[in-house]
Amino acid sequence: xxxxxxxxxxxxxxxxxxxxxxxxxxxxxxxxxxxxxxxxxxxxxxxxxxxxxxxxxxxxxxxxxxxxxxxxxxxxxxxxxxxxxxxxxxxxxxxxxxxxxxxxxxxxxxxxxxxxxxxxxxxxxxxxxxxxxxxxxxxxxxxxxxx
Numbered sequence: 617x618x619x620x621x622x623x624x625x626x627x628x629x630x631x632x633x634x635x636x637x638x639x640x641x642x643x644x645x646x647x648x649x650x651x652x653x654x655x656x657x658x659x660x661x662x663x664x665x666x667x668x669x670x671x672x673x674x675x676x677x678x679x680x681x682x683x684x685x686x687x688x689x690x691x692x693x694x695x696x697x698x699x700x701x702x703x704x705x706x707x708x709x710x711x712x713x714x715x716x717x718x719x720x721x722x723x724x725x726x727x728x729x730x731x732x733x734x735x736x737x738x739x740x741x742x743x744x745x746x747x748x749x750x751x752x753x754x755x756x757x758x759x760x761x762x763x
Contacts, residue, residue: 618666630668631660633741636726638673640739653699694721 619625635658646654657677661669681688698720701708709718718725732738 627668632726634670637741695723698723
């Protein structure tokens with residue numbers, strides 16, 4: 617089986633890194649619209665050897681409620697609350713920085729275009745440790761909390 621802390625200590629860090637990489641590869645093709653956001657879903661698989669595999673990325677992810685869990689309403693309620701804060705009043709988003717590891721209801725922000733502009737340092741997948749230490753809000757959102 618998997619170690620008890622596998623999701624927290626291995627899966628989350630790896631998937632955040634890969635998610636950011638996938639986003640960076642696609643970001644030049646994304647259309648920007650004021651007051652709008654885009655939702656992407658990445659599907660992952662764990663194998664019996666503790667390998668983590670990205671299966672696919674979806675620009676229009678399916679949201680399925682699994683009977684016997686509160687997961688779907690939990691995820692959507694927290695995500696919409698965060699998006700509302702970001703779009704209506706960013707002052708309600710307390711200390712949204714990379715260095716502070718900002719998260720909200722299980723969603724962790726992992727990228728910020730303003731950070732690139734401010735530091736004049738484009739995203740570089742080889743410099744993840746340096747990026748994580750920068751003091752800017754992250755704008756790419758990933759769900760990281762298990763219910």
